[in-house]
Amino acid sequence: MKFARIILANLLRKKVRLLLTIGSFAVALFLFAFLAVVNDAFQRGADVAGADRLVIINRTSIINPLPLSYRDKILRIPGVKVITHNNWFGAVYKDEKNFFPQFVIDPENQRQVIPELLVPDDQWNAFVKDRQGAIVGARTAERFGWKIGDRVPLMVTIWGTGNWEFNIDGIYHGKRPQDDETQFWLQWDYFQEHVSAGIKGQVGWYVLRLDSPDDAVRVSKAIDAEFANSPFETKTETESAFLANWVKQFGNIKFLIITIGTIVFLTLLLVTGNTMAISVRERTPEFAVFKAIGYSDRAVLFFVLAESLIIALIGGILGLLSSVVAVPVLAKGLNGLLPALVLSPSTLVLGLILAILVGLISGMLPGLTAMHMRVVTALRRV
């Protein structure tokens, strides 16, 4: 492109200004990527959830239990393939800051219902035989430096007092990057031995797998109808609906993030729009010369747009690249507090598209001014 040198020379005319504008894009796009990652983490429900899974909780609230005796009744409902149950364990490892989710699991059905969390067979078999056994997600194991064979004490808070001891028998990995690798699983039988008589035989919630995702509505209705008007009424939802409701407890995160994101981009638009406007105004006589010697109005618009587009692209790419480097570091820092932070390619692509749009819009107004400016007026003004 023979005009590249003109565009480059114009870009480099005020280096500090160029760096500041590129910097604005970089900071904004970095922030965008970070917000998107946090948002993804909270909205992950949909991509983690199995389409063929239902979650059954107590109609009153998730902290109210359901009887274990429901299991066989639910299994009899046509369309239900397998069912498992969990309790929230909620113990503390050394310090409350060391939060990670701990679930009481039913070893018999766990792997059939949640097959995407993989445990090697030998580790799983050792766990099943070991009443004090535990399986831990790879991220949590790494966080505390736990290895297979380690003995780990957890201080209970909900189910009594004192420490319960566990043997780390296995480490699970998620099949997909978005899978949660922070959980800690203990055995239902061990849990039952230790809890007080009044709460024995009560599960926190059920998770079941359907023969076909198409049955979700029918089976949910059948389950809730089955236990209607009992002391433990149920609320059955698809796993994705359940996770979405879970996220809502934290307030409307999505709205907050979209609001902050919008403000960031509007600010960026004002800053770069203003910079481009100043830069074009300073060059009024130069644009007049270009036009006088035969450059078309469209060529002038093209010069201005090319400039703002290049700034947007360089700044945007810098910001997104630094987010690629920084997100894993931040994810480590936030260990366990949030679900896995994953920077998806679609976030990067969306970021780049937004940067290009802001670049085009901020160059458009000054570009049109330069385009419509008349040579004689411009030359008289100076």
Added chain:
Amino acid sequence: MVKVDGSGSQSSLIQARDLDKTYRRGGEEIDVLQGLNLDVEAGEFVAFMGPSGSGKSTLLNLLGGLDVPTRGRITVAGDEITHMSSGRLTEWRARHVGFIFQMYNLIPVLTAFQNVELPLLLTKLSKAERRSHVETALGVVGLSDRMNHYPRQLSGGQEQRVTIARAIVSDPTFLLCDEPTGDLDRKSADDVMTIIEELVGRHHKTVLMVTHDPVVAARASSILHLDKGVLVEGKHTTPLTGAGGVA
């Protein structure tokens, strides 16, 4: 011969007939040109003089296709430019006119070479052809050794010589100079005028120049005065007396 009474022949290179130019400022109308006629033949070197505000730049801008008259008609080399669309006018300027203004001619972030090359980027010339044209043009103005200098590294006179090189590099039909020496000291003005004279004398260029400096005007082959919206013929110049009486 230059004519200002509308009697020029069809063969004149530049022909202006009954030009009116009226500016509207606020509610007020300013009639700058009123029925102006001009005929210039190829190879002539014409100086326009007149007091500040008399419409010299206005006339040059009309002849160069930078602005359109309120009434009347301008024909250059057989093309009537007064009714061209602004897009066609832009292309016409690129092909037919070389501009030299008083100041702000050069793009400060481009070297002398790159500034001179600008008009050629609009043509289909190859990179090598462009280079040779630019080098020739800079040679004509005596700045072959300043090709890679930026405007701020050049003196005012050198800047105007680079501008002349840019104006001639695409071999336009005629050159328009609006106070080309207005910002220069006597010595630099002299150098610039020597080059313009050479362009006319040696390279047979047609040059129309506005100046209010009689010494500069004296180097032209004819001097016209703008007076109440029309052109009147001045004395034919003799180098010693100049165009006396015009301030």
